[in-house]
Amino acid sequence: MEKPLSIFAFAIFLGACSPVVEISQLDLIPHPTSWNPGHNTCAISGVWDVEVAEEWKQERGFWLDWLGADSLDMEGKAIRVMLKQNPGMETEAYAVAIRPEGITIEASSKHGAFHGLTTLRSLALTSEGALPCGDITDAPRFAHRGLLLDCCRHFMTPEFVKRTIDLLALHKMSVLHWHLTEDQGWRIEIDAYPELTQKGAWRTEADGSQHGGFYTKQQISDIVAYAAQRHIKVIPEIELPGHSRAALSAYPWLGCTGEAMEVPHDWGVFKDIYCAGQDTTLAFLKTVLDEVMELFPSEYIHIGGDEAPKVRWEQCPKCQKRIAHEDLNDAHELQSWFIGEIGRYLEAHGRKMIGWDEILEGGLPEGATVQSWRGMDGGRDAVAMGHDAIMSPTSHCYFDYPVESTDLQEVYGFEPEPEGLKGSGRILGGECNMWSERAPQDLVESKVYPRLVAMSEVLWSPPSTRIWPDFQARMESHYTRLDIWEVAYGWETVPxxxxxxxxxxxxxxxxxxxxxxxxxxxxxxxxxxxxxxxxxxxxxxxxxxxxxxxxxxxxxxxxxxxxxxxxxxxxAGHVGAFQPVELAHEINTYYPGRGEQGLADGRLGSADFRDGSWQATQGQHMGVTVQLDALTEIDSMSMQVYRYQDAWIFLPDSVRFQWSADGKRWNGGWWTQPFGSSTFEPNDAQDVQRLALPVGEAARWVRFEARNPGPCPEWHDAASSATWLFLDELVVHSRPS
The missing domain is CATH 2.60.40 (Immunoglobulin-like)
Structure with a gap:
C-alpha cells in the first residue's frame, strides 16, 4: 500500500557559530523574494524547540510533525524557533531570520507561517550540519499555483493523492485540481445516483481486464482535510457537457439518444454528451453539484467545458427546441447557455466557476474564470472581456507530454503573464496538467518531476530572480531532497x-x-x-x-x-535532406514539425505524434516541393503518415508523388485511396503508415501532396469536426552511381 510522504526526521542542536564568508546564494526552490546573508553559520545536530504565537497554538503539533523533530529523542541544547504573528504582512508572505541564538519566523497567517517552516525544512535537508545566518523575506507572485491530477483515465489510490499533496506543499504550490469525472470513469460517490460509481467507475479494457475505482465521501473528506492542513486547496472538476460517457453509461437518459452504452476503454473525444435540451439533465447536474459542494469547501468548482462535439445536439429535437425557445443562434450558443445555467447555480451557492477556454465559444458566462490550454489566447480573450484567467498552455504545462516535447528548461521559461496583461490583476496564476491516458499511477511521478519543481519557481518567484544556470545549480541540491522524499523523478530533458x-x-x-x-x-x-x-x-x-x-x-x-x-x-539520409523547400500549407502552431524545413530535414517521425518531428494541419490539404542540388537519378520517393482516429488523425484521402527535370513539366499523378477503403473505416490503431513510389527517372524537383479526407465521419464521436493530417519527411532515394 502506498503511504503519504513520510516526514523526514532530523534533529537540530545549536552549536557554536563560527565566522565564515557569507553565503550569497541559497539553494532553495522556489527562490525566495530576497535573501540578505549574514556572516555566520550555525552547527545543527539536536532538536527543535518551537515557540508558537498564541493564535496558532493548535497548529504546533502538526508543525512539529512537518519539521520531523518529534521522531527523535536526543539530549542536548535545542535550537529555538519562534513563530510570531505580524498582521502587516500579506496572507502567504513570511520572513525567516536565522541568528546564532535561534530562528524567528514571522507571518500574518498560519498559511505564511507554514511556508516559513517549509523553507526551514528544505534548508535543513541540504545544510550539511550548518544553517547560514541571514534574513529571508518571501511571498508568492501568483495565488493560483496548481497541478491537475487526472484520476479518471487511470484511477489513483487515496494514499497516492495524499502523497501528491505533500509534494505540492513542499514546493509551495497552492492548488490540487482534482479531475474526477471523465468518459473513461466516474470517480466520486454521489448518494442520489449510485449507478455513477457502481457502473460508471469501471471499464473493460481491450484485453478483457477490468479497470476502475472511486472515492467514497469519507475518503474525499479525509483528503480535503489533509490538504487544508498543508494549505493546499482542492478544486474538483466535474466535466460537462462533454467528456461524460461514464455518466451516460450509468444513466443513458442523460444523453440525447437515450441509447445504452459502455464506459469506453479508448481515449479521444466522444460525440455522446449531456443533452442540453432536457430539464432532467440540468436537474441531475445540479444535484451532483450539491453533493460536490458539500464535500469541497473551495471557492471554485471546475466544470470542464472542453471538447464537446455538437453533432448530437444538432440532430436532437429537444436541443433544437431549446435553441429556439432561448432565442439562440446555434449549438455553440447552446453550450454557452448550458454552462451559464450551471454557473448561475454555482454563484447562487456562493461558488465561482472555472472552465477550459472552449467556454469562450458562444459567449462567456458571467463571472467565469477561463483556464487557457490551447495557447495563451484564451487567457487574453478572457481578460479583454473582464474575466480572470489561469494559464496552462500545452506548450509548457502538459506534463503528460514527453520531455522531447516539453523539457525542464522549457517549463522554466514559461511566462504566465504575457505582454499587455502584466499588472492587470486578472491572471490568477498557472497550472501544470497531468493527464493520465498513458500514465498509470506508477508513472505519474516520473512525468511530473522534476518539471513541477521548475513550475513551482515560475509561479512563486519574481521574474527577476529566475536565471536558468542558477536554477540548474540549485537543482543539484534539490535532487538530494527529492531522493530523501523518495520521489521517482524522470529525466530533465532528452538525456x-x-x-x-x-x-x-x-x-x-x-x-x-x-x-x-x-x-x-x-x-x-x-x-x-x-x-x-x-x-x-x-x-x-x-x-x-x-x-x-x-x-x-x-x-x-x-x-x-x-x-x-x-x-x-x-x-533518413537522402538527397532531398536540407534542400530548399516550398510548402503548400500553413504551418500549424501546435504541430510545426521543426518549421519550414521540417519535411526535408532528415528526421523521421516516431510512434509518438507529439515527438516534434511530425508536421500537421487540421482541415487542410498538405504539400511540399523540394528542389534538389542537381539533376539526379531518382530511384524512389516515400512519405510516412500517421493514423490515430480517436485523436481525429486520419489517413489522407489521396496523395500525389511528382517529379520534374525543369520545374515546369511534372510526371506522376494522383493516387486515390492509397490505403484502400480504410481511410474512413473505424480503426483503433495508433500507427505509422508508409507510402512509397518507384520513380526510375532523372529529376531536379520533387513534390508530395496529400488531401485531407474531410470532416470526421458520421460514426466518429467527433462527427463533422475537422480531421488532422500528419506528415513527417519526403524521402528521396537516388540511384546508386
Whole structure:
C-alpha cells in the first residue's frame, strides 16, 4: 500500500557559530523574494524547540510533525524557533531570520507561517550540519499555483493523492485540481445516483481486464482535510457537457439518444454528451453539484467545458427546441447557455466557476474564470472581456507530454503573464496538467518531476530572480531532497541530444551524439528499416555519416550504470535532406514539425505524434516541393503518415508523388485511396503508415501532396469536426552511381 510522504526526521542542536564568508546564494526552490546573508553559520545536530504565537497554538503539533523533530529523542541544547504573528504582512508572505541564538519566523497567517517552516525544512535537508545566518523575506507572485491530477483515465489510490499533496506543499504550490469525472470513469460517490460509481467507475479494457475505482465521501473528506492542513486547496472538476460517457453509461437518459452504452476503454473525444435540451439533465447536474459542494469547501468548482462535439445536439429535437425557445443562434450558443445555467447555480451557492477556454465559444458566462490550454489566447480573450484567467498552455504545462516535447528548461521559461496583461490583476496564476491516458499511477511521478519543481519557481518567484544556470545549480541540491522524499523523478530533458546536418555525400546525413546532462554516456548503432545494422559503435561527440532510412539506437548509461531501453532517433539520409523547400500549407502552431524545413530535414517521425518531428494541419490539404542540388537519378520517393482516429488523425484521402527535370513539366499523378477503403473505416490503431513510389527517372524537383479526407465521419464521436493530417519527411532515394 502506498503511504503519504513520510516526514523526514532530523534533529537540530545549536552549536557554536563560527565566522565564515557569507553565503550569497541559497539553494532553495522556489527562490525566495530576497535573501540578505549574514556572516555566520550555525552547527545543527539536536532538536527543535518551537515557540508558537498564541493564535496558532493548535497548529504546533502538526508543525512539529512537518519539521520531523518529534521522531527523535536526543539530549542536548535545542535550537529555538519562534513563530510570531505580524498582521502587516500579506496572507502567504513570511520572513525567516536565522541568528546564532535561534530562528524567528514571522507571518500574518498560519498559511505564511507554514511556508516559513517549509523553507526551514528544505534548508535543513541540504545544510550539511550548518544553517547560514541571514534574513529571508518571501511571498508568492501568483495565488493560483496548481497541478491537475487526472484520476479518471487511470484511477489513483487515496494514499497516492495524499502523497501528491505533500509534494505540492513542499514546493509551495497552492492548488490540487482534482479531475474526477471523465468518459473513461466516474470517480466520486454521489448518494442520489449510485449507478455513477457502481457502473460508471469501471471499464473493460481491450484485453478483457477490468479497470476502475472511486472515492467514497469519507475518503474525499479525509483528503480535503489533509490538504487544508498543508494549505493546499482542492478544486474538483466535474466535466460537462462533454467528456461524460461514464455518466451516460450509468444513466443513458442523460444523453440525447437515450441509447445504452459502455464506459469506453479508448481515449479521444466522444460525440455522446449531456443533452442540453432536457430539464432532467440540468436537474441531475445540479444535484451532483450539491453533493460536490458539500464535500469541497473551495471557492471554485471546475466544470470542464472542453471538447464537446455538437453533432448530437444538432440532430436532437429537444436541443433544437431549446435553441429556439432561448432565442439562440446555434449549438455553440447552446453550450454557452448550458454552462451559464450551471454557473448561475454555482454563484447562487456562493461558488465561482472555472472552465477550459472552449467556454469562450458562444459567449462567456458571467463571472467565469477561463483556464487557457490551447495557447495563451484564451487567457487574453478572457481578460479583454473582464474575466480572470489561469494559464496552462500545452506548450509548457502538459506534463503528460514527453520531455522531447516539453523539457525542464522549457517549463522554466514559461511566462504566465504575457505582454499587455502584466499588472492587470486578472491572471490568477498557472497550472501544470497531468493527464493520465498513458500514465498509470506508477508513472505519474516520473512525468511530473522534476518539471513541477521548475513550475513551482515560475509561479512563486519574481521574474527577476529566475536565471536558468542558477536554477540548474540549485537543482543539484534539490535532487538530494527529492531522493530523501523518495520521489521517482524522470529525466530533465532528452538525456542524449542529436545534432545532424547534410552529409558529405549527397544522400547522407552527418550525425553527432551529444550528452545533454552530466554523467551521461552511451554508444549507438544505426539500424536500417528491415533490421540490418549499417553502422555500429557510434560514440559521443564524434561525427558519423549515415545513409538510408532507419533508427539510430543509443544504449544510455548514467555515471556508468546502464539505463535500460535504448533511445531511438528515426532518421533518413537522402538527397532531398536540407534542400530548399516550398510548402503548400500553413504551418500549424501546435504541430510545426521543426518549421519550414521540417519535411526535408532528415528526421523521421516516431510512434509518438507529439515527438516534434511530425508536421500537421487540421482541415487542410498538405504539400511540399523540394528542389534538389542537381539533376539526379531518382530511384524512389516515400512519405510516412500517421493514423490515430480517436485523436481525429486520419489517413489522407489521396496523395500525389511528382517529379520534374525543369520545374515546369511534372510526371506522376494522383493516387486515390492509397490505403484502400480504410481511410474512413473505424480503426483503433495508433500507427505509422508508409507510402512509397518507384520513380526510375532523372529529376531536379520533387513534390508530395496529400488531401485531407474531410470532416470526421458520421460514426466518429467527433462527427463533422475537422480531421488532422500528419506528415513527417519526403524521402528521396537516388540511384546508386
Amino acid at each position: 542524449m541530444a542529436l545534432q545532424w546536418k547534410q552529409g558529405t555525400a549527397s544522400n547522407g546525413l552527418s550525425v553527432q551524439l551529444v550528452p545533454a546532462m552530466s554523467g551521461i554516456g552511451g554508444t549507438g548503432d544505426f539500424v536500417a528499416f528491415g533490421g540490418e545494422t549499417t553502422a555500429s559503435g557510434i560514440g559521443l561527440d564524434a561525427t558519423h555519416e549515415i545513409q538510408g532510412e532507419g533508427e539510430l539506437r543509443v544504449i544510455l548509461s548514467q555515471r556508468g550504470v546502464s539505463m535500460g531501453e535504448p533511445l531511438a532517433f528515426p532518421l
